[in-house]
Amino acid sequence: ETGVTQTPRHLVMGMTNKKSLKCEQHLGHNAMYWYKQSAKKPLELMFVYSLEERVENNSVPSRFSPECPNSSHLFLHLHTLQPEDSALYLCASSQGAPGPYEQYFGPGTRLTVT
Amino acid sequence: GQNIDQPTEMTATEGAIVQINCTYQTSGFNGLFWYQQHAGEAPTFLSYNVLDGLEEKGRFSSFLSRSKGYSYLLLKELQMKDSASYLCAVRDPSGNTPLVFGKGTRLSVIA
Numbered sequence: 667e668t669g670v671t672q673t674p675r676h677l678v679m680g681m682t683n684k685k686s687l688k689c690e691q692h693l694g695h696n697a698m699y700w701y702k703q704s705a706k707k708p709l710e711l712m713f714v715y716s717l718e719e720r721v722e723n724n725s726v727p728s729r730f731s732p733e734c735p736n737s738s739h740l741f742l743h744l745h746t747l748q749p750e751d752s753a754l755y756l757c758a759s760s761q762g763a764p765g766p767y768e769q770y771f772g773p774g775t776r777l778t779v780t
Numbered sequence: 781g782q783n784i785d786q787p788t789e790m791t792a793t794e795g796a797i798v799q800i801n802c803t804y805q806t807s808g809f810n811g812l813f814w815y816q817q818h819a820g821e822a823p824t825f826l827s828y829n830v831l832d833g834l835e836e837k838g839r840f841s842s843f844l845s846r847s848k849g850y851s852y853l854l855l856k857e858l859q860m861k862d863s864a865s866y867l868c869a870v871r872d873p874s875g876n877t878p879l880v881f882g883k884g885t886r887l888s889v890i891a
Contacts, residue, residue, distance in 0.1 A: 670822075708784070709823075709867065709881040722878060756822060768813070769879070771822035 668692055670772035672757050678778045679747065687742040687775045689757030698740040699769065700732060701756040709756070715740060716762065747779045782806045784882035786868050791888045792858055800853045800866050800885045808874030814842050814853045815867040817884065823867055826853065855887075863889045 670691045679685050691698060700712040714722035715734040729751075731743040740757055754774045760767035783805045792798040804812070811830040815823035829835055829844035829851060841854040853866055865884040872880055 706883070708883045709869075711879060714878065768825045768828060771824070773822050 670757060670759055670770050672755075672772035672775050674775060675773065676776045676778075678780060679744070680780055681747060681749070683747075684743070684745040686744065687755055687757075687777075689740040689742075689772055691738055691740075691757075691759035691770070691772075693759055693770060695759040695761055695770070696737050697760045697762055697767070698734060698737070699758040699760075700740065700742050701758065701771075703754040703756055703774070713742075744777075747777075749779050752777055752779045782870075782872055782880045784868055784870060784880055786866075786882040786885045788883065789886045789888070791890060792855075794858055794860060794889055794891050796858050797854065797856050798858060798887065800855070800868075800887065802851045802853070802868035802882060804849050804851070804868070804870045804880075804882075806849075806870050806872040806874075806880065808872045809846060809870065810873050811871040812842075812844055812851050813867075813869040813871070813879075814840075814851075815869065816864050817867060818864045826866075858889050860889050860891070863887060 673688045697716045699714050702710045712726045713732045718734050729746050733741040754776050756774045757772040758769040760769045785803045813828050814826040816826050817823040827842035829842050832844055834843045839856045844851045865886045867884045868882040870880050
């Protein structure tokens with residue numbers, strides 16, 4: 667595997683379910699990000715991890731819980747989501763953060779909350 | 781505050797040149813990125829500008845004027861595969877969000 671991978675690619679969950687999104691980067695980067703992309707809205711940065719420490723939490727509801735066990739892996743734990751949370755969730759990595767580093771994105775997880 | 785403006789949609793002809801503009805208002809500035817995103821795919825990096833002027837990379841060029849809060853992405857010799865959304869993003873170290881994205885410009889290349 668190369669680049670940034672995400673699983674699952676598609677997820678449908680009910681509002682009472684608990685699920686997790688997984689991201690893995692094979693680029694040797696030390697910063698990882700979660701973004702939310704909704705239709706007709708800009709990419710929204712959710713969380714930033716640098717050297718496995720969370721350096722940014724952009725006022726995201728607590729029903730989204732990130733976890734970064736090491737510099738190559740990033741999880742987003744989901745529970746009691748709302749229909750408006752349906753979106754494409756993108757993971758990215760970069761050489762460092764914060765800083766003007768090019769970010770490499772994964773293919774995303776298309777999440778539908780029913 | 782932080783605000784990035786781009787046109788929502790543009791259409792251009794195969795083989796032509798198209799310029800996609802981006803204006804920004806941010807508290808701080810530490811670089812501007814352009815990304816390309818095909819429908820259903822992840823964004824991919826195109827260019828990065830931190831100093832004023834033009835950066836050329838093959839068929840794509842990006843220009844920055846920090847005093848005007850303005851950038852453009854220039855695509856030459858358009859190909860059908862260039863049909864995609866183009867995202868402008870500004871690195872603002874002083875804001876709540878370190879990297880602010882515009883809504884993107886959807887470019888359609890027609891024959």
